[in-house]
Amino acid sequence: MKKINKNSLNGFINYGIVIAAFAVIQALLGMGRLSNSLQSLLVPACCYIVMAVSLNLTVGILGELSLGHGGFMSLGAFSGIAASILLQNAIPLAPARLAVSMAVGALAGALGGVIVGVPVLRLQGDYLAIVTLAFGQIIKNIIMVLYVGVDERGIHIAASSERFDLAPGGTAIIKGPMGAVGVTKLATFTAGFILILITLAVVQNLVNSRAGRAIMALRDNRIAAESVGINTTKYKLMAFVTSAALAGAAGALFGLNYSSTGASKFDFNTSILVLVFVVLGGLGSIRGSIIAAALLYVLPEMLRGLGLNDFRMLIYAIVLILVMLATNNDQLKALLGRVIPKRKGAVTSG
Amino acid sequence: MSFLNNVITGVSLGSIYAIIALGYTMVYGIAKMLNFAHGDVIMVGAYVCFFAMGSFNLPPVAGVLLAVAVCTVLGITIERLAYKPLRSAPSLAVLITAIGVSYLLQNSAQLLWGADTKTFRPLVEGSLVLVPGQLSISYVAVLSIVCCVVVMIALTLFTGQTKMGKAMRACSEDKAAAQLMGIDVNATISMTFAIGSALAAVAGALMCSAYPVLSPTTGSMPGIRAFTAAVFGGIGSIPGALLGGILLGVIETFAKAYISTDLSDAVVFAVLIIVLLVRPAGLMGKYVPEKV
Amino acid sequence: MAEKKQFQKGKMVPVPSVSIIPERDLDKSPILECSHLGIDFGGLTAVNEFNVTVGRTEIAGLIGPNGAGKTTVFNLLTKVYQPTRGTILLDGLDTHGKTPSQVNRMGIARTFQNIRLFNNLTVEDNVKIGLHNQEKYSMFSGILRLPKYWRQEKAAHERALELLSIFDMQDLANHQAGSLPYGAQRRLEIVRALATNPSLLLLDEPAAGMNPSETAELMENIVKIRDTFQIAIMLIEHDMSLVMGICEGICVLNFGQIIAKGTAEEIQSNPTVIEAYLGKQQ
Numbered sequence: 001m002k003k004i005n006k007n008s009l010n011g012f013i014n015y016g017i018v019i020a021a022f023a024v025i026q027a028l029l030g031m032g033r034l035s036n037s038l039q040s041l042l043v044p045a046c047c048y049i050v051m052a053v054s055l056n057l058t059v060g061i062l063g064e065l066s067l068g069h070g071g072f073m074s075l076g077a078f079s080g081i082a083a084s085i086l087l088q089n090a091i092p093l094a095p096a097r098l099a100v101s102m103a104v105g106a107l108a109g110a111l112g113g114v115i116v117g118v119p120v121l122r123l124q125g126d127y128l129a130i131v132t133l134a135f136g137q138i139i140k141n142i143i144m145v146l147y148v149g150v151d152e153r154g155i156h157i158a159a160s161s162e163r164f165d166l167a168p169g170g171t172a173i174i175k176g177p178m179g180a181v182g183v184t185k186l187a188t189f190t191a192g193f194i195l196i197l198i199t200l201a202v203v204q205n206l207v208n209s210r211a212g213r214a215i216m217a218l219r220d221n222r223i224a225a226e227s228v229g230i231n232t233t234k235y236k237l238m239a240f241v242t243s244a245a246l247a248g249a250a251g252a253l254f255g256l257n258y259s260s261t262g263a264s265k266f267d268f269n270t271s272i273l274v275l276v277f278v279v280l281g282g283l284g285s286i287r288g289s290i291i292a293a294a295l296l297y298v299l300p301e302m303l304r305g306l307g308l309n310d311f312r313m314l315i316y317a318i319v320l321i322l323v324m325l326a327t328n329n330d331q332l333k334a335l336l337g338r339v340i341p342k343r344k345g346a347v348t349s350g
Numbered sequence: 351m352s353f354l355n356n357v358i359t360g361v362s363l364g365s366i367y368a369i370i371a372l373g374y375t376m377v378y379g380i381a382k383m384l385n386f387a388h389g390d391v392i393m394v395g396a397y398v399c400f401f402a403m404g405s406f407n408l409p410p411v412a413g414v415l416l417a418v419a420v421c422t423v424l425g426i427t428i429e430r431l432a433y434k435p436l437r438s439a440p441s442l443a444v445l446i447t448a449i450g451v452s453y454l455l456q457n458s459a460q461l462l463w464g465a466d467t468k469t470f471r472p473l474v475e476g477s478l479v480l481v482p483g484q485l486s487i488s489y490v491a492v493l494s495i496v497c498c499v500v501v502m503i504a505l506t507l508f509t510g511q512t513k514m515g516k517a518m519r520a521c522s523e524d525k526a527a528a529q530l531m532g533i534d535v536n537a538t539i540s541m542t543f544a545i546g547s548a549l550a551a552v553a554g555a556l557m558c559s560a561y562p563v564l565s566p567t568t569g570s571m572p573g574i575r576a577f578t579a580a581v582f583g584g585i586g587s588i589p590g591a592l593l594g595g596i597l598l599g600v601i602e603t604f605a606k607a608y609i610s611t612d613l614s615d616a617v618v619f620a621v622l623i624i625v626l627l628v629r630p631a632g633l634m635g636k637y638v639p640e641k642v
Numbered sequence: 643m644a645e646k647k648q649f650q651k652g653k654m655v656p657v658p659s660v661s662i663i664p665e666r667d668l669d670k671s672p673i674l675e676c677s678h679l680g681i682d683f684g685g686l687t688a689v690n691e692f693n694v695t696v697g698r699t700e701i702a703g704l705i706g707p708n709g710a711g712k713t714t715v716f717n718l719l720t721k722v723y724q725p726t727r728g729t730i731l732l733d734g735l736d737t738h739g740k741t742p743s744q745v746n747r748m749g750i751a752r753t754f755q756n757i758r759l760f761n762n763l764t765v766e767d768n769v770k771i772g773l774h775n776q777e778k779y780s781m782f783s784g785i786l787r788l789p790k791y792w793r794q795e796k797a798a799h800e801r802a803l804e805l806l807s808i809f810d811m812q813d814l815a816n817h818q819a820g821s822l823p824y825g826a827q828r829r830l831e832i833v834r835a836l837a838t839n840p841s842l843l844l845l846d847e848p849a850a851g852m853n854p855s856e857t858a859e860l861m862e863n864i865v866k867i868r869d870t871f872q873i874a875i876m877l878i879e880h881d882m883s884l885v886m887g888i889c890e891g892i893c894v895l896n897f898g899q900i901i902a903k904g905t906a907e908e909i910q911s912n913p914t915v916i917e918a919y920l921g922k923q924q
Binding site: 223232 | 742743746751754759760762763770772774775777779781783784785786787791834835837838
């Protein structure tokens, strides 16, 4: 290649940031300089970074608002947990079982993406948003009443505890409102790190390919995109399903990080939280999503450490509003512009 | 008889949803924003009413009026401070700000009034017995339905007949053109928020009378459901909000009674998805294709 | 076969010294045949009995007063609207029931009256999106960056620059499309449409907002495009010097009906046309 183009350069910088952060954290862990509460945040932070980057694919790059990303995470979490329990004997090696479970989670997420996406992607704007919200609620609601278990007779699935006839000695995987309990914690920080790298590779390479350009063309001007022969449904679905699959993988990792996981962990607020990461990080900016997710996930916990426990969510809310005002109001932007040199908007890059 | 009972429960619940949905629909119609903080204004209204009646021993009517006054001011304040500076910002920025406001209200409520659930004393107690032992309507249900009807008629007259109402409709069609015709767009938008928030206060008092638990997150789920109702009926349309609200209330009640209490949410949202697939702009909304 | 033509390496055919109407035999075998084409919006008939044939390398003009239904005809041809009546044959194939993107793949490309570029993307990416259906690697080759990806991306890059050079825009390749000046945006739209390898190019008011010297240059370029790519071009334009200067066949539309068809001279002397534009003489 004669010259590295700007987009690839941005991509490499993103890999660099993630690898450097991983190295620094590993070093801190090695020196024992990380408190237990911070250590416990590492895996979920990785999950949320993946969630944010993948949601950015839908919201920033495809340009469709989704309020149900948590639903895909939920699908991934519970199918991943189920896979890890069912494969306990088949794959004794923990990292391998984790990898397979995450792959199963990704598949479940993708399947959910197809089921929602096929009928729904012809809706536009706020209507699409409300349907994704509805979908997230439906997933949560169904998992709340679902009982899944396995015994020597095979897998049992029931919609209520009365009809759930698991033989003694069988293992319950999902127990309705209690969710999944007694999960072997397989998730590791390294796995989270690898998942982030894979996510970056998928999203960045997709964006810089023929398919990615088609997706961004749909975002910028659907009618023009159709006029140059781009199949709207195909590429919308491609972005949506890829995004859902990555969320599913993140969900599987998240679910396997706790001994018990309830469906309420992936509710509307989860979807909103991830959307906040994406918007604050900058629509279409992968790097922004990574940084915003990492900072904003850890920030409330830091406030807890500072003895501001009662006020931490209040502070979070105020910061959120002020940041939105400061970055989107023309007068405030002009005011800030005099203090801070203007940053170039990044829509497709980085 | 249980069928009739369910219809009554559904319609009264739906009336409350309709009142909340009106707030969403009017704000969406005029400011083209999803005001996610609307549900939390309901919660604030319910708390004000709760303390007015409980701590200051005010009569229910005075309690509701006080809640209406507080929420109106709150609504206008939120609009002025958080949304007005973002009038020309992308809609996602406004959406996130609204989410921020929602967090702010919930957490302020938690700090001010505690995270514990409070038991709300209904505005009116007792019920109207139609068939002894079989069919009765609680006075709260009657009050909800009456309020909904009154609000609907008043709003229809207001938007159709008054100068301010016409200004609102003009703004929702085309803000720039309305401005050129001498309409004060900012004042009109403030007015919309004021009306929406006042209705939220009424809905809050009614809802907590029917389902007497009150906590800082009381407003969020009804908020989402009412928002769904607004979309269901066709967001931006006032009769649509009524229709959507009532239908949603009835569907929810029937799903609870005949399918499963736990799955009522799934049923409601599944119906919403089906409706949107058949009518992409809701039941009474108008679908406007993009002009080429 | 179509792709091969598109990816041929080598120089563009040199620009002929433009004598506005080139003196050579035009291939008049039809690429586009519309018969009894019409559309109603509610009770309103926007276009009716539109019967037009365009030759394989013809430059055809569609003119008429404002609101005559010219853009609606383009929207019918590109299936933005589905016609209420009539048939459209492209190279003998019926386009009935096709979507806009399918029609494009069959060979109709267009520009828009109100420019529709992919504003947040670069000029080069806009053209590459036009090349979308000539690149043939899958999503997975793209994500895994297989050799196929590199080969085709390189070819697309070269082809995009080659196409941009028609309008001397190759230096703008890395600019954001939305930040280009108006005239350049119009030209970029034409390049993007050409990138889809059409057999019929529809230009909706290509000279709108251009000054006379820019319009003259555009005229030369339209003829050059036809000669280079050997395609048919149909254009809507209000600038009569452009229409009369380069269109071999002109069709006049008024209130959705064709009121006249013919060459420039025939149209200029047609009393019905004069009446439609200027009103009845007292």
